[in-house]
Amino acid sequence: MCSLLGIEVPIIQAPIGSATNPALAAAVSNAGGLGMLALSWRDPDEIRPMIRETRERTDRPFGVNLGLAWPQDARLAVCLEEDVRIVSFFWGPPDRYTDAAHAAGATVLHTIASVAEAKRAVDAGVDAVVAQGWEAGGHIWGTVATLPLVPAVVDAVSPTPTVAAGGFADGRGLAAALALGAAGVWMGTRFLASREAAVHDLYKHRVRQAAETDTLYSHLFDLGWPDAPHRTLRNSTVERWEAAGRPEPGGRPGEGEAVAHFADGGAVERYSDVIPLPEMTGAVEALALYAGQSVGLISEIQPAGDIVAEVANEARSVLERLARPR
Ligand SMILES: Cc1cc2nc3c(=O)[nH]c(=O)nc-3n(C[C@H](O)[C@H](O)[C@H](O)COP(=O)(O)O)c2cc1C
Structure with a gap:
């Protein structure tokens, strides 16, 4: 190869x-x-x-x-x-x-x-x-x-x-x-x-700190790319959804809510498929933090x-x- x-x-x-x-x-x-x-x-x-x-x-x-x-x-x-x-x-x-x-x-x-x-x-x-x-x-x-x-x-x-x-x-x-x-x-x-990597520092630090048990396989972050399973870190959006009994789209907590903003002011909604980018502001922790189970092996940003x-x-x-x- x-x-x-x-x-x-x-x-x-x-x-x-x-x-x-x-x-x-x-x-x-x-x-x-x-x-x-x-x-x-x-x-x-x-x-x-x-x-x-x-x-x-x-x-x-x-x-x-x-x-x-x-x-x-x-x-x-x-x-x-x-x-x-x-x-x-x-x-x-x-x-x-x-x-x-x-x-x-x-x-x-x-x-x-x-x-x-x-x-x-x-x-x-x-x-x-x-x-x-x-x-x-x-x-x-x-x-x-x-x-x-x-x-x-x-x-x-x-x-x-x-x-x-x-x-x-x-x-x-x-x-x-x-x-x-x-x-x-x-x-x-x-x-x-x-x-x-062009992602927000908070996202890198979450990857550095997470354990192998901290990811979730779901369809949760589906705005922009529906019906596409993905693996993310558990975050506040995942926890709220699980606490609400894992409702289907249409009944999930905080749907339609702007949780973060791009540098140009554009809103990123909860459940969007967009990742936290370096220049974003707001509650970027609540966005899709894609990561695999290999996070448990990562301890440094290099x-x-x-x-x-x-x-x-x-x-x-x-x-x-x-x-x-x-
Ligand atoms: C943040 C993120 C974004 C990804 N975006 C793409 C993509 O645009 N195209 C693609 O083919 N795979 C994408 N993947 C999947 C990876 O290419 C790859 O299959 C996966 O990261 C391998 O598993 P690992 O995370 O355990 O290394 C993405 C993965 C992550 C974590």
Whole structure:
């Protein structure tokens, strides 16, 4: 996978929505991993300068990610015009987008959550699959945990590489993923706790402090993206909803309430799918704090390049220790 993607260590900074930016992606790529820009909701006019800025910050490969819950032809066209070489898709069949990316010479990764879906993606021509387990942070496509999912997908699609996603936050996890037959890891939550991630400090600190038991899999933060299960940290919005007996949309406490504001004054409602951004004001703690169960492994906010180096070094020493004769 490293030669397929042109990287040195098999660590991919997962697309983590609006938390990705050129600084984060370039820091990861400069450290030898693969940085990714998540562009699903960006205005096509915003995409071009983001790609150019990333390229100014690194001469190494980086990728872009597009969620297929929405038509992405215009955004993909801009990425390909800007000569992006690695494209990842999520949440829907990748077929026609894969053809378009391949026609422009790009490598395609696609996130799946079952063996059947992995086979379909490979038949559609994708170059690597990302097997996302249920313990992942953010929006979750399937219901199988990473440990049983990854080796089953590896067996089904090999020699097409499988990248393991969901629950990886350190070098032990990378070594374990390699032991399962994966070609590398796709880490989201760990990179939220990076200095470069474009999220509010409160969110980073909640990620740093949370335990592995502090996340919830639900459909709760559904404004902007309905019927899409996701994993978030438990916060005041979750607690109020649970205290009210987990009512359905329409009957949830505080619906329609503006809990925070963007820098331009625009309101962010309770139950919105928007994450706390650095310049937001108000009760940002009540917004969707997407995070995976790997939060329990994170105790520091670090430069993203240090995260890549630390994970790679720890994986190397774990693998050496395991290989040593007893
Ligand atoms: C804040 C956040 C935003 C995310 N946004 C996206 C996205 O835009 N596109 C995507 O394919 N996956 C997205 N994901 C899922 C990640 O790419 C990845 O599958 C997940 O973080 C892996 O599990 P981990 O959090 O345990 O590392 C997001 C995850 C988080 C935590």
